[in-house]
Amino acid sequence: MMSALPAEFAFIKVGCGKFLIGHGPFEFCAQQPAGQTAFYINDFFLQNKQPWIVPARTEWVDSLTELLPAGESVKIAWSKMEADAFAEVFAQINDAISVGLIEKSVPVAVQQGQLVEGTVLDILATMTELDEPFISYGYVAGGKGFFGATPELLFNLKGKVLQTMALAGTAKADEREVFAVDPKEIREHAFVAQTLVAKLSDIGEVEQGKRGMMDLGEIVHFLTPIEVELFDYRAVEDLIRRLHPTPALGPLPRTRETMKMLENWRSKLECPVHFGAPFGLAHDGEFTCAVAIRGVHFSGENLSLPSGCGVIEASRLMNEWRELRLKREAVKKVFSALS
Numbered sequence: 191m192m193s194a195l196p197a198e199f200a201f202i203k204v205g206c207g208k209f210l211i212g213h214g215p216f217e218f219c220a221q222q223p224a225g226q227t228a229f230y231i232n233d234f235f236l237q238n239k240q241p242w243i244v245p246a247r248t249e250w251v252d253s254l255t256e257l258l259p260a261g262e263s264v265k266i267a268w269s270k271m272e273a274d275a276f277a278e279v280f281a282q283i284n285d286a287i288s289v290g291l292i293e294k295s296v297p298v299a300v301q302q303g304q305l306v307e308g309t310v311l312d313i314l315a316t317m318t319e320l321d322e323p324f325i326s327y328g329y330v331a332g333g334k335g336f337f338g339a340t341p342e343l344l345f346n347l348k349g350k351v352l353q354t355m356a357l358a359g360t361a362k363a364d365e366r367e368v369f370a371v372d373p374k375e376i377r378e379h380a381f382v383a384q385t386l387v388a389k390l391s392d393i394g395e396v397e398q399g400k401r402g403m404m405d406l407g408e409i410v411h412f413l414t415p416i417e418v419e420l421f422d423y424r425a426v427e428d429l430i431r432r433l434h435p436t437p438a439l440g441p442l443p444r445t446r447e448t449m450k451m452l453e454n455w456r457s458k459l460e461c462p463v464h465f466g467a468p469f470g471l472a473h474d475g476e477f478t479c480a481v482a483i484r485g486v487h488f489s490g491e492n493l494s495l496p497s498g499c500g501v502i503e504a505s506r507l508m509n510e511w512r513e514l515r516l517k518r519e520a521v522k523k524v525f526s527a528l529s
């Protein structure tokens with residue numbers, strides 16, 4: 191029997207499937223609980239010691255709205271986006287690139303908002319329930335949480351078969367022709383694809399697909415599908431640490447030092463801790479892990495709408511600033527109450 195969402199819940203909907211809802215209270219575990227349905231929810235820097243979350247019970251539903259209370263109207267006071275802090279970080283990334291410390295990093299700009307009327311569940315109730323290639327995800331507990339619809343899969347694992355993708359390079363859909371031949375976008379994408387292949391080549395037989403385009407309506411991205419036949423069975427946690435963050439969300443090269451730089455930039459720009467983090471589900475012998483982008487994060491009445499952009503040597507501040515807005519607008523379109 192279906193029941194209203196409790197104060198603590200997690201959900202995921204992969205592709206054209208149903209929503210799996212995990213109802214709290216949750217049990218938090220350090221290791222993947224064998225043979226049980228469990229969510230994997232960590233922060234971006236993988237600092238959560240108990241990222242495995244076992245719900246008290248789970249249910250599959252066709253639509254989330256069935257579980258949500260009849261929506262109240264929502265009013266949000268959004269702050270104006272100020273470019274100063276982002277411009278400063280952008281300049282620091284440029285400096286780090288020019289002295290050869292990094293080739294790429296991914297700063298995040300955040301629009302802050304204040305919920306003046308309605309609740310976060312009323313926002314969730316306005317979600318357009320998207321199918322492939324989107325993965326819808328969410329986690330709410332203790333008055334805090336986040337939800338979104340991401341186009342980015344970190345990986346899917348079934349037995350020894352791992353599927354992943356390089357997803358990077360962004361344009362407005364009506365600029366797809368010039369995007370398709372833009373050397374800066376192609377290079378930015380290639381960094382991600384090459385890094386994924388390099389990280390996977392020593393643990394399996396890698397098959398890299400052709401670079402294509404993922405069409406999300408208003409936005410397009412470059413997409414390279416990658417499939418790997420692993421030499422051995424591997425723990426999910428080990429694969430997450432190997433792959434996350436890819437240069438779609440993290441620095442290239444990824445070292446302790448470059449991760450620290452990104453941590454400083456993200457905290458200066460008030461990026462929510464779960465933005466860009468792995469969000470997974472282990473169920474029925476399969477593990478699916480999304481990259482938690484294109485969502486809204488909240489704590490009480492305070493909302494954050496983060497978006498990130500890959501910065502390489504050829505990146506220009508104005509273009510990146512526009513891309514960040516494009517990505518925010520895509521989220522506002524999915525959750526109409528945010529706009």
Ligand SMILES: C=C(O[C@H]1C=CC=C(C(=O)O)[C@@H]1O)C(=O)O
Pocket residue numbers: 296342357358359360411437438439483484496497498499500517
């Ligand atoms: C970091 C985000 O997008 C990533 C996924 C696709 C394309 C991206 C890009 O072109 O920069 C980003 O790597 C975001 O949506 O906030």
